[in-house]
Amino acid sequence: MKASVFYGKNDIRFEEVDKPDISDKEILIQMKACGLCGTDIHKITEELVPAGSVLGHEYAGEVVAVGKEVSEFRPGDRVTGGIHVPCFTCEQCSRGHYTLCPEFKKTNIHPGGFAEYIKLPEEHVKHLLYKIPDGMSYSKASLAEPVACCIHGQKAVGIHAGDRVLVMGAGPIGLIHSQLLKNKLVKEVVITDVSDHRLNHAHEFGADVTINAAEKNLETYLEEQNHPGFNVIIIAAGVSALLPQAMNVLKRGGTVICFSPFTMKPSVEIDASMFFHDEKSIVGTYSVSPYEFEEAILAIQKGVINTEALITHVMPLSNLGKAIELTQEKTENVLKIVLKNE
Ligand SMILES: [Zn+2]
Ligand SMILES: [Zn+2]
Structure with a gap:
C-alpha cells in the first residue's frame, strides 16, 4: 500500500x-x-x-x-x-x-x-x-x-446561554468553536485574527463581530463600543501574548480557555491580583x-x-x-x- x-x-x-x-x-x-x-x-x-x-x-x-x-x-x-x-x-x-x-x-x-x-x-x-x-x-x-476536541475544550468551563464569548483565532478550530457556541445560545461571539481572508469567513460560522487584531486594538474597540467584556475567551491561536490580553478583556468571574500549545515564547506576564479579587480563571485543555x-x-x-x-x-x-x-x-x-x- x-x-x-x-x-x-x-x-x-x-x-x-x-x-x-x-x-x-x-x-x-x-x-x-x-x-x-x-x-x-x-x-x-x-x-x-x-x-x-x-x-x-x-x-x-x-x-x-x-x-x-x-x-x-x-x-x-x-x-x-x-x-x-x-x-x-x-x-x-x-x-x-x-x-x-x-x-x-x-x-x-x-x-x-x-x-x-x-x-x-x-x-x-x-x-x-x-x-x-x-x-x-x-x-x-x-x-x-x-x-x-472543541467540545472537549468547551466542557472545561461552564458556558451559559447569554454569555459574551471571544474566540481568538479564526482558523478551522476557532470557527468550529464559534459554531458550537452559537448552538449554546450565547449572546455574542466575537472573533479576532490577523488575516482578513479568515475573518471574511467567520460570519458564516456564527461570528457576530470580527476584528482584525493587526488593524484594530481590541481594548480600544471594546471601549468605543462600551462593551462589558467577555464571560469566556477561547484562545485558538498559538501566540502566548494573547493570554495577558485575554485576561484584560475578560469580565470578572470569567474564564480563559487555552486551546493552543503556546510552544513559542511560553512565558508571559499576568496581573496575578485578578485571580483573587476578580475571580478570573485560566484553564488548559488538550486533545x-x-x-x-x-x-x-x-x-x-x-x-x-x-x-x-x-x-x-x-x-x-x-x-x-x-x-x-x-x-x-x-x-x-x-x-x-x-x-x-x-
Ligand atoms: Zn487534530
Ligand atoms: Zn488512565
Missing part, C-alpha cells in the same frame, strides 16, 4: 509502505478521508517527528477486515474515530483527565491517517470507533475528531476523550457545524506535500484541507 511519509518539511514522499496485519481483536480500514490538522502542519513545518513518520489522525474509512474476535464491526462498515485511548482506571482517568492518562499517548493508529490502509488496535476498536451515519460523506465524518465523539458526530449530522464551508480543499492522499505548501501561502483562502483516498 502507499502512504504519504514525512522525511523533512519540504520532503513528503508518497511511497510504498507495509500494509498492516491485524490480529484477532483488531480492525483494518481503508482510509477514505483524512483531515489535515494544525498539529500535523506544526509537526511537519517545524520537523518535530522522526523521518519515516506517517501523520494524520482525523480519519474516516471503510472497514475491510476484522479480527476473529471482533463482533461490533464488520467489513463494509463506514467508521470514524480518534487516535489516543485512555486506560479509564488510572489516577488521572479517575479524575476525568483522560487526555493526561499515561497510556493515552502510547496508543496509536498504524501507520497513521495519511495512508491507504489503517490498522486500529484492540483499545481503539473497543472505545474509540464510531459508525458514520447514513448519508454523511467520509469528508464530513473526518471532521468528527477536531469537532470533538479529546472518547466521551466527546458521539456528540461531535451529532453536531456534524445536525448541521451545527457548517462542514461545506469549513472544508475549502479536497486533495488526493498523494498531495500531502502540496497541501502543506498551501497552508503556508498566506494568499490562499485555506481553512480545512481533507486528503482523500479513492
Whole structure:
C-alpha cells in the first residue's frame, strides 16, 4: 500500500509502505478521508517527528477486515474515530483527565491517517470507533475528531446561554468553536485574527463581530463600543501574548480557555491580583476523550457545524506535500484541507 511519509518539511514522499496485519481483536480500514490538522502542519513545518513518520489522525474509512474476535464491526462498515485511548482506571482517568492518562499517548493508529490502509488496535476498536451515519460523506465524518476536541475544550468551563464569548483565532478550530457556541445560545461571539481572508469567513460560522487584531486594538474597540467584556475567551491561536490580553478583556468571574500549545515564547506576564479579587480563571485543555465523539458526530449530522464551508480543499492522499505548501501561502483562502483516498 502507499502512504504519504514525512522525511523533512519540504520532503513528503508518497511511497510504498507495509500494509498492516491485524490480529484477532483488531480492525483494518481503508482510509477514505483524512483531515489535515494544525498539529500535523506544526509537526511537519517545524520537523518535530522522526523521518519515516506517517501523520494524520482525523480519519474516516471503510472497514475491510476484522479480527476473529471482533463482533461490533464488520467489513463494509463506514467508521470514524480518534487516535489516543485512555486506560479509564488510572489516577488521572479517575479524575476525568483522560487526555493526561499515561497510556493515552502510547496508543496509536498504524501507520497513521495519511495512508491507504489503517490498522486500529484492540483499545481503539473497543472505545474509540464510531459508525458514520447514513448519508454523511467520509469528508464530513473526518471532521468528527477536531469537532470533538472543541467540545472537549468547551466542557472545561461552564458556558451559559447569554454569555459574551471571544474566540481568538479564526482558523478551522476557532470557527468550529464559534459554531458550537452559537448552538449554546450565547449572546455574542466575537472573533479576532490577523488575516482578513479568515475573518471574511467567520460570519458564516456564527461570528457576530470580527476584528482584525493587526488593524484594530481590541481594548480600544471594546471601549468605543462600551462593551462589558467577555464571560469566556477561547484562545485558538498559538501566540502566548494573547493570554495577558485575554485576561484584560475578560469580565470578572470569567474564564480563559487555552486551546493552543503556546510552544513559542511560553512565558508571559499576568496581573496575578485578578485571580483573587476578580475571580478570573485560566484553564488548559488538550486533545479529546472518547466521551466527546458521539456528540461531535451529532453536531456534524445536525448541521451545527457548517462542514461545506469549513472544508475549502479536497486533495488526493498523494498531495500531502502540496497541501502543506498551501497552508503556508498566506494568499490562499485555506481553512480545512481533507486528503482523500479513492
Ligand atoms: Zn487534530
Ligand atoms: Zn488512565
